Amino acid sequence: xxxxxxxxxxxxxxxxxxxxxxxxxxxxxxxxxxxxxxxxxxxxxxxxxxxxxxxxxxxxxxxxxxxxxxxxxxxxxxxxxxxxxxxxxxxxxxxxxxxxxxxxxxxxxxxxxxxx
Amino acid sequence: xxxxxxxxxxxxxxxxxxxxxxxxxxxxxxxxxxxxxxxxxxxxxxxxxxxxxxxxxxxxxxxxxxxxxxxxxxxxxxxxxxxxxxxxxxxxxxxxxxxxxxxxxxxxxxxxxxxxxxxxxxxxxxxxxxxxxxxxxxxxxxxxxxxxxxxxxxxxxxxxxxxxxxxxxxxxxxxxxxxxxxxxxxxxxxxxxxxxxxxxxxxxxxxxxxxxxxxxxxxxxxxxxxxxxxxxxxxxxxxxxxxxxxxxxxxxxxxxxxxxxxxxxxxxxxxxxxxxxxxxxxxxxxxxxxxxxxxxxxxxxxxxxxxxxxxxxxxxxxxxxxxxxxxxxxxxxxxxxxxxxxxxxxxxxxxxxxxxxxxxxxxxxxxxxxxxxxxxxxxxxxxxxxxxxxxxxxxxxxxxxxxxxxxxxxxxxxxxxxxxxxxxxxxxxxxxxxxxxxxxxxxxxxxxxxxxxxxxxxxxxxx
Numbered sequence: 001x002x003x004x005x006x007x008x009x010x011x012x013x014x015x016x017x018x019x020x021x022x023x024x025x026x027x028x029x030x031x032x033x034x035x036x037x038x039x040x041x042x043x044x045x046x047x048x049x050x051x052x053x054x055x056x057x058x059x060x061x062x063x064x065x066x067x068x069x070x071x072x073x074x075x076x077x078x079x080x081x082x083x084x085x086x087x088x089x090x091x092x093x094x095x096x097x098x099x100x101x102x103x104x105x106x107x108x109x110x111x112x113x114x115x116x
Numbered sequence: 117x118x119x120x121x122x123x124x125x126x127x128x129x130x131x132x133x134x135x136x137x138x139x140x141x142x143x144x145x146x147x148x149x150x151x152x153x154x155x156x157x158x159x160x161x162x163x164x165x166x167x168x169x170x171x172x173x174x175x176x177x178x179x180x181x182x183x184x185x186x187x188x189x190x191x192x193x194x195x196x197x198x199x200x201x202x203x204x205x206x207x208x209x210x211x212x213x214x215x216x217x218x219x220x221x222x223x224x225x226x227x228x229x230x231x232x233x234x235x236x237x238x239x240x241x242x243x244x245x246x247x248x249x250x251x252x253x254x255x256x257x258x259x260x261x262x263x264x265x266x267x268x269x270x271x272x273x274x275x276x277x278x279x280x281x282x283x284x285x286x287x288x289x290x291x292x293x294x295x296x297x298x299x300x301x302x303x304x305x306x307x308x309x310x311x312x313x314x315x316x317x318x319x320x321x322x323x324x325x326x327x328x329x330x331x332x333x334x335x336x337x338x339x340x341x342x343x344x345x346x347x348x349x350x351x352x353x354x355x356x357x358x359x360x361x362x363x364x365x366x367x368x369x370x371x372x373x374x375x376x377x378x379x380x381x382x383x384x385x386x387x388x389x390x391x392x393x394x395x396x397x398x399x400x401x402x403x404x405x406x407x408x409x410x411x412x413x414x415x416x417x418x419x420x421x422x423x424x425x426x427x428x429x430x431x432x433x434x435x436x437x438x439x440x441x442x443x444x445x446x447x448x449x450x451x452x453x454x455x456x457x458x459x460x461x462x463x464x465x466x467x468x469x470x471x472x473x474x475x476x477x478x479x480x481x482x483x484x485x486x487x488x489x490x491x492x493x494x495x496x497x498x499x500x501x502x503x504x505x506x507x508x509x510x511x512x513x514x515x516x517x518x519x520x521x522x523x524x525x526x527x528x529x530x531x532x533x534x535x536x537x538x539x540x541x542x543x544x545x546x547x548x549x550x551x552x553x554x555x556x557x558x559x560x561x562x563x564x565x566x567x568x569x570x571x572x573x574x575x576x577x578x579x
Contacts, residue, residue, distance in 0.1 A: 017290075020286075021283070033279055037283070040283065040286050043286075044286045044289045044290055044293075045289075047290070047293060048289065048293045051293055051296070051297050071300075073302070074293070074296065077289075077293075077296075080249060081289055084249075084256075084285070085282075087256065088252075088256060088259075088282050088285075091259055091278060092275065092279070092282075095263050095274050095275050096275065098263065098266060098271045099271040099275060102267065102268040102271060108272070
């Protein structure tokens with residue numbers, strides 16, 4: 001397997017995951033936290049899609065002209081994960097709206113989400 | 117004997133949940149009885165499936181027309197059947213407490229059915245990714261339930277829950293990706309068959325990702341910071357429901373991974389460490405709390421840690437102990453959350469409130485003859501026979517701390533609340549829960565037999 005080809009992808013996705021985790025843990029602003037969650041999700045999704053990559057393969061649609069396909073399972077997983085990610089983001093924004101209406105601010109008090 | 121396909125346990129409440137708005141359009145009054153009917157129907161299905169599994173062994177059901185390992189497989193094992201029955205038996209009982217409430221929200225009833233269905237899905241699925249999807253449904257439903265009070269604390273708790281839940285789901289996905297990258301399969305039994313071909317470090321990494329991710333729902337350290345805030349912000353009914361459904365499904369998933377995926381290479385030691393940390397931090401934090409719901413929430417964390425400790429002992433007796441602890445926690449904690457809304461020493465005058473609360477507290481701190489006692493007793497016996505004296509000492513210390521703050525709560529009340537009184541329907545619910553605790557405590561043999569089967573099956577790497 002030519003994983004060397006994929007190395008930039010692994011670096012990018014790991015970096016996205018790291019940035020996302022850092023943002024979630026250190027920020028107090030609700031919108032920044034939600035953005036960080038988006039980055040985290042994107043990083044994980046890119047990583048999973050890259051895992052199913054087969055050099056020279058085409059889209060996993062069987063029509064008899066090609067014999068080498070990408071692994072379809074990671075793509076199906078990521079499709080599900082993207083849908084879940086979008087709905088969770090929408091819900092988080094809705095909760096943020098509610099929080100803003102009650103408190104007039106989008107800053108979490110105390111030390112952010114990691115506080116016990 | 118009639119046999120029922122396990123998929124109905126998930127499909128029925130899902131279908132009826134999305135039908136609820138239609139019912140609401142026809143008649144607003146019909147929504148509560150309708151939801152109760154659906155939940156009771158599920159209780160019936162779960163009991164029949166439990167009886168089928170105890171007499172005839174594991175039930176497999178293949179979905180979507182593909183054969184496993186490609187198609188999705190449902191597998192109801194002994195532990196799955198016990199937990200499916202536990203969740204589906206208790207959820208209508210807690211729902212009964214909603215009848216006396218002046219509020220009548222169709223959204224609450226929908227989410228309630230949804231979370232019941234998906235928690236049941238987690239315990240009966242045989243596919244890793246399917247489990248992830250059920251986790252997400254459970255999580256999203258619970259976020260909504262927590263936020264449903266619409267107060268500042270509710271939004272704060274729900275937001276924290278959403279953030280940690282999303283981080284957890286990213287970790288679960290990473291774990292799934294690691295396993296899939298090496299084994300090209302997501303079916304639990306296929307994974308268990310071929311796990312030895314995976315490098316030990318990759319296996320441990322996958323397990324760490326998965327236990328951190330699932331630990332969000334299971335209230336296991338390190339991503340359980342949402343628990344006190346979410347429980348404090350949500351209504352007592354939602355707190356009660358969260359402690360019987362999603363948390364039990366979460367700890368089941370951890371046990372499933374522990375025994376099926378990572379049989380060697382430090383998995384049990386890691387789980388033991390996390391369990392002990394969760395237990396000790398949870399109990400110590402509970403001791404400091406002034407507010408009753410926060411105290412119960414931290415106590416929940418401690419209990420879940422203890423259950424994880426029992427699972428990580430990797431022995432039959434401790435496994436049985438874990439099942440008793442789960443039953444005790446699900447019944448007693450949902451009872452306490454429901455019953456203590458306005459608990460002051462003054463409310464002791466009403467025996468229908470005080471007696472159930474006493475029973476719940478006694479079961480949680482492990483007094484005979486309640487299920488919590490059987491759980492702690494079996495665990496102690498097992499750990500003594502294996503010679504883990506340090507862990508026994510830690511568990512006993514945690515139990516003493518637990519006894520101290522529960523005693524303080526019983527004798528002093530909580531003193532901060534305006535007393536609205538407890539409604540008749542809530543009283544009915546807590547009396548039924550207390551009766552169940554007494555029944556399980558007096559006749560542990562009816563749980564013991566299936567629990568031993570579950571232990572033998574799980575320890576062998578089976579369903």
